[in-house]
Amino acid sequence: MTETSAYSRLEAIFRKAATIGEALSVLHWDMAAMMPDGGAEARAEQLAALKGIVHETITAPEVADLLAAAEAEPTDPWESANLREMRRDWVHASSLPADLVAALARAESTCEMIWRQARPAGDFAQVLPSLSELLARVRDVGGIKAERLGLAVYDALLDQYEPDGRAADIDPVFDHLDSFLPGFIGDVLEAQARRPVPLAPPGPFPADRQKALGLRMMAVLGFDFRHGRLDVSHHPFCGGYPADTRITTRYDEDDFASALMGVLHETGHALYEFGLPGGRWRSQPVGRARGMVMHESQSLLMEMQACRSRDFMMFAAPTIRQTFGAEGPAWEADNLFRRSIGVERGFIRVEADEVTYPAHVIIRYRLEKALIQGDMKPADLPAAWNEGYARLLGISPPDHRLGCLQDIHWYGGSWGYFPTYTLGAMTAAQLFDAATGAVPDILPGIGRGDFSPLLAWLRTNVHGKGSLLSTRELITAATGRPLDPAVFERHLRQRYLG
Amino acid sequence: MTETSAYSRLEAIFRKAATIGEALSVLHWDMAAMMPDGGAEARAEQLAALKGIVHETITAPEVADLLAAAEAEPTDPWESANLREMRRDWVHASSLPADLVAALARAESTCEMIWRQARPAGDFAQVLPSLSELLARVRDVGGIKAERLGLAVYDALLDQYEPDGRAADIDPVFDHLDSFLPGFIGDVLEAQARRPVPLAPPGPFPADRQKALGLRMMAVLGFDFRHGRLDVSHHPFCGGYPADTRITTRYDEDDFASALMGVLHETGHALYEFGLPGGRWRSQPVGRARGMVMHESQSLLMEMQACRSRDFMMFAAPTIRQTFGAEGPAWEADNLFRRSIGVERGFIRVEADEVTYPAHVIIRYRLEKALIQGDMKPADLPAAWNEGYARLLGISPPDHRLGCLQDIHWYGGSWGYFPTYTLGAMTAAQLFDAATGAVPDILPGIGRGDFSPLLAWLRTNVHGKGSLLSTRELITAATGRPLDPAVFERHLRQRYLG
Numbered sequence: 001m002t003e004t005s006a007y008s009r010l011e012a013i014f015r016k017a018a019t020i021g022e023a024l025s026v027l028h029w030d031m032a033a034m035m036p037d038g039g040a041e042a043r044a045e046q047l048a049a050l051k052g053i054v055h056e057t058i059t060a061p062e063v064a065d066l067l068a069a070a071e072a073e074p075t076d077p078w079e080s081a082n083l084r085e086m087r088r089d090w091v092h093a094s095s096l097p098a099d100l101v102a103a104l105a106r107a108e109s110t111c112e113m114i115w116r117q118a119r120p121a122g123d124f125a126q127v128l129p130s131l132s133e134l135l136a137r138v139r140d141v142g143g144i145k146a147e148r149l150g151l152a153v154y155d156a157l158l159d160q161y162e163p164d165g166r167a168a169d170i171d172p173v174f175d176h177l178d179s180f181l182p183g184f185i186g187d188v189l190e191a192q193a194r195r196p197v198p199l200a201p202p203g204p205f206p207a208d209r210q211k212a213l214g215l216r217m218m219a220v221l222g223f224d225f226r227h228g229r230l231d232v233s234h235h236p237f238c239g240g241y242p243a244d245t246r247i248t249t250r251y252d253e254d255d256f257a258s259a260l261m262g263v264l265h266e267t268g269h270a271l272y273e274f275g276l277p278g279g280r281w282r283s284q285p286v287g288r289a290r291g292m293v294m295h296e297s298q299s300l301l302m303e304m305q306a307c308r309s310r311d312f313m314m315f316a317a318p319t320i321r322q323t324f325g326a327e328g329p330a331w332e333a334d335n336l337f338r339r340s341i342g343v344e345r346g347f348i349r350v351e352a353d354e355v356t357y358p359a360h361v362i363i364r365y366r367l368e369k370a371l372i373q374g375d376m377k378p379a380d381l382p383a384a385w386n387e388g389y390a391r392l393l394g395i396s397p398p399d400h401r402l403g404c405l406q407d408i409h410w411y412g413g414s415w416g417y418f419p420t421y422t423l424g425a426m427t428a429a430q431l432f433d434a435a436t437g438a439v440p441d442i443l444p445g446i447g448r449g450d451f452s453p454l455l456a457w458l459r460t461n462v463h464g465k466g467s468l469l470s471t472r473e474l475i476t477a478a479t480g481r482p483l484d485p486a487v488f489e490r491h492l493r494q495r496y497l498g
Numbered sequence: 499m500t501e502t503s504a505y506s507r508l509e510a511i512f513r514k515a516a517t518i519g520e521a522l523s524v525l526h527w528d529m530a531a532m533m534p535d536g537g538a539e540a541r542a543e544q545l546a547a548l549k550g551i552v553h554e555t556i557t558a559p560e561v562a563d564l565l566a567a568a569e570a571e572p573t574d575p576w577e578s579a580n581l582r583e584m585r586r587d588w589v590h591a592s593s594l595p596a597d598l599v600a601a602l603a604r605a606e607s608t609c610e611m612i613w614r615q616a617r618p619a620g621d622f623a624q625v626l627p628s629l630s631e632l633l634a635r636v637r638d639v640g641g642i643k644a645e646r647l648g649l650a651v652y653d654a655l656l657d658q659y660e661p662d663g664r665a666a667d668i669d670p671v672f673d674h675l676d677s678f679l680p681g682f683i684g685d686v687l688e689a690q691a692r693r694p695v696p697l698a699p700p701g702p703f704p705a706d707r708q709k710a711l712g713l714r715m716m717a718v719l720g721f722d723f724r725h726g727r728l729d730v731s732h733h734p735f736c737g738g739y740p741a742d743t744r745i746t747t748r749y750d751e752d753d754f755a756s757a758l759m760g761v762l763h764e765t766g767h768a769l770y771e772f773g774l775p776g777g778r779w780r781s782q783p784v785g786r787a788r789g790m791v792m793h794e795s796q797s798l799l800m801e802m803q804a805c806r807s808r809d810f811m812m813f814a815a816p817t818i819r820q821t822f823g824a825e826g827p828a829w830e831a832d833n834l835f836r837r838s839i840g841v842e843r844g845f846i847r848v849e850a851d852e853v854t855y856p857a858h859v860i861i862r863y864r865l866e867k868a869l870i871q872g873d874m875k876p877a878d879l880p881a882a883w884n885e886g887y888a889r890l891l892g893i894s895p896p897d898h899r900l901g902c903l904q905d906i907h908w909y910g911g912s913w914g915y916f917p918t919y920t921l922g923a924m925t926a927a928q929l930f931d932a933a934t935g936a937v938p939d940i941l942p943g944i945g946r947g948d949f950s951p952l953l954a955w956l957r958t959n960v961h962g963k964g965s966l967l968s969t970r971e972l973i974t975a976a977t978g979r980p981l982d983p984a985v986f987e988r989h990l991r992q993r994y995l996g
Contacts, residue, residue, distance in 0.1 A: 016547060023544040026528055027521060034532070038725035039742030045781075046521040049514060053551060227536035244537030283543075 006069035007079060011284060014086055017057045018283040022241045024050050029246050032233040059094040078286065081468045085285030088163060095148045100140055107134040108413035115411035122401040124382050131411060132378045135371060138415050142372060154372045157416030162291045164470045167369060170419050173426065174362050176485040181359055182392055188343050188355055188496040198339040199330035205256040213323040214249060214263035217316065221267045221302060222455045224274050236262045238269035245273040257340060261303055268302030269295060271455065275463025287466045294462065294471055296424025297431060304354050304425065305432035306454060311447035313337035341495060345395050347402040355496060356393060361422040363388035368415055426488040427475060431462065433487050434479035504567035505577060509782060512584055515555045516781040520739045522548050527744050530731040557592040576784065579966045583783030586661060593646045598638055605632040606911035613909035620899040622880050629909060630876045633869055636913050640870060652870045655914035659790045662968045665867060668917050671924065672860050674983040679857055680890055686841050686853055686994040696837040697828035703754040711821040712747060712761040715814065719765045719800060720953045722772050734760045736767035743771040755838060759801055766800030767793055769953065773961025785964045792960065792969055794922025795929060802852050802923065803930035804952060809945035811835035839993060843893050845900040853994060854891060859920040861886035866913055924986040925973060929960065931985050932977035
């Protein structure tokens with residue numbers, strides 16, 4: 001077998017895995033948006049069967065030899081990058097013994113099931129034993145992957161979501177945020193208190209009107225409805241693949257802004273998928289989105305940077321008024337804009353605003369790192385959680401439902417995921433800063449509902465790169481320097497105190 | 499390896515194939531009901547990949563040995579039936595060389611593509627070369643399967659859709675229909691002409707109201723919404739599997755009855771899936787619906803026997819009036835009933851009524867059998883088609899769009915499928931006759947919107963049998979005798995001349 005054919009065979013193997021992965025993403029979307037409840041058990045079997053086939057495909061006995069053979073041969077930079085991503089997939093897929101994979105899956109589903117009962121009751125003690133068991137298995141996974149990858153255990157877990165993400169890079173960035181956030185939040189709340197409270201547009205807002213508004217704004221941002229759709233699910237998400245990317249939202253008939261902002265957020269994710277390179281790149285590892293940080297940066301760039309702005313609200317306000325057949329001072333662009341950037345010290349991460357959100361993430365990041373490193377016991381989580389909230393946000397959750405039981409991540413087995421939210425927010429600020437600096441028409445474009453200058457910059461500098469570069473290289477190439485927390489800080493200061 | 503483990507391994511192999519088959523059916527449903535157009539190419543790749551895996555799973559080298567080993571051992575009747583169905587799947591899946599499978603797939607997609615252009619233009623000459631090529635490949639397939647199965651070529655193709663279906667059984671039944679239909683159609687039209695024309699309920703009928711009506715009637719028939727849903731697609735169908743069965747319809751805002759009757763029809767299919775036996779049967783070949791004849795019998799039993807009846811319309815009329823906020827003579831039960839059983843000599847099979855439908859099918863059955871057996875050339879199809887319509891229906895299509903180009907079946911590669919429609923209609927009549935004879939409350943139940951007596955009989959006598967019996971055995975066990983065209987004839991005479 002020649003080396004050329006080794007590489008070609010790898011492309012075929014990973015194409016097959018990607019194609020089945022696409023089918024999996026349709027089944028996941030369906031489960032969240034369409035499936036009747038009684039289909040859950042059968043769907044779980046289908047997902048397990050297809051995941052098993054993807055795993056078998058990537059870890060087939062010949063793949064190790066093919067990777068070694070292909071890597072030993074001269075390849076062009078694109079092929080090298082593709083091989084690098086293939087090896088990354090292979091290492092993550094092949095490193096765990098089957099009994100650990102099974103034990104992890106059991107621990108995840110047991111813990112998540114108990115968490116679903118314990119959360120509404122605020123009963124941390126109920127979930128503690130299964131959380132401890134799950135953490136032990138996650139640490140087993142991290143330990144094995146750490147050895148294979150030559151990384152610390154936490155980094156090995158983080159690497160599953162954010163390739164090449166490292167705690168040593170995150171710590172100084174989060175320390176920078178920590179150094180100004182508590183005081184800054186106080187300053188913002190004081191400044192906000194000196195201004196009149198924005199008026200609440202009076203509802204109700206029928207779901208079908210909200211959907212029509214969402215669809216119009218998706219079109220404005222550049223969503224391609226020939227390759228995607230908008231539906232409803234309990235937890236909004238963006239799923240699918242470049243040829244068929246589907247976003248979901250849910251409608252609160254008392255508050256149209258929550259679904260609208262959610263739709264703009266998920267549209268940012270979708271635009272990243274749509275903008276990924278086509279042709280030879282499709283269904284190859286190098287053609288995928290770069291990682292969770294970059295993906296979150298694209299949703300937050302659209303939601304937080306582009307759309308929670310006076311420019312966008314000047315454009316959007318007339319459409320919003322028209323949609324709901326409303327007028328009056330509550331519907332003025334400036335009022336809608338100020339409502340969209342209200343800040344509040346709250347307990348719940350998913351309801352948090354742009355200013356307080358990073359505090360929620362820093363708390364979780366430090367806690368999960370300590371738990372993974374064995375510096376803290378699960379039993380000590382509630383106290384440490386409340387301590388973190390007191391120090392960073394100045395509030396103490398009245399119960400664990402509003403505290404350490406609120407997020408599914410740990411109880412479902414996602415450890416090492418949390419930092420990507422705030423790294424994404426910071427990356428969004430830095431990319432938007434570079435884009436608007438490089439292309440003067442981006443901000444005026446947003447003000448007139450023309451996102452094409454922004455989208456063109458993102459396609460050239462982010463979307464069209466796939467996974468060719470690392471996240472750090474991509475940010476550096478696009479903005480002239482690696483992730484710099486000062487840019488995010490400046491953005492916050494300008495928007496909230498400027 | 500012991501024989502016990504051979505059988506167990508087969509169960510595991512066929513369970514895996516069934517699970518991936520379920521995923522395929524969700525992807526098919528999504529393609530028809532949800533997928534944006536631009537997702538078609540990627541979806542085709544996904545379907546091909548999963549079909550390939552199903553094929554590999556069933557035809558894995560060890561399956562032949564496992565089947566032989568399991569068959570040599572004593573098994574209980576349930577296991578024997580399961581093995582019989584496994585072998586049937588295996589023979590159909592393993593009999594064709596890979597190059598013929600590929601040539602067939604190419605010929606099918608080419609011919610169907612050209613047919614999509616030729617049909618609106620009524621241009622049979624345009625599609626003739628690719629139809630001839632496709633027919634040649636279908637005959638290759640039939641020839642190989644005929645040899646493997648010890649059957650005639652047409653029977654080998656029919657067996658793909660209707661296990662154990664044989665032309666020798668169909669011919670006398672269709673000859674019986676042929677012997678009375680042309681005269682009977684004339685009698686029915688004369689009788690109809692002597693009665694006043696039923697009034698057309700005045701529209702328009704908004705799609706959302708039609709959907710609400712469809713959902714209410716699905717519930718009345720016993721549709722389990724915890725395990726299914728109703729959506730829209732261009733061609734109505736029933737897809738999915740017992741745990742998650744989904745039906746579709748499409749709404750004509752000028753005629754509510756077409757979607758309503760379509761929904762009742764597809765609900766009949768869905769009730770069969772819901773009623774298939776659970777537990778050990780699920781995901782095993784013996785647990786599947788028996789075949790296309792029995793499946794079509796269940797949809798036609800609900801639509802034609804139960805719901806296009808005066809009893810059902812007495813129950814449904816008030817709900818229909820309430821749905822559309824209408825009243826007046828056009829909305830009376832008797833008028834709605836008489837509109838639901840109007841008879842007309844028409845060119846289009848899918849628009850045909852219960853009386854003329856069998857003529858459309860007999861024409862196609864005889865033509866496709868002649869083409870498959872080599873007794874006729876594709877070039878002679880249009881003339882033979884028009885001759886058949888003149889003789890059986892007394893009309894001649896003015897163009898091929900309304901003639902031999904109307905159905906996708908032959909141009910898409912489905913040969914041997916057509917007879918199942920009318921065999922299903924006759925089976926429906928015979929089952930309904932037996933059911934109402936055995937359970938006096940079935941007809942009164944339908945009249946008060948209580949389908950549970952009918953459903954209970956169907957679950958016991960049809961649905962709950964899965965594929966344990968052959969179609970012939972199942973009909974005999976349920977009704978006391980094999981398929982008897984006299985029962986269908988009696989039903990038609992009573993409803994249309996009685």
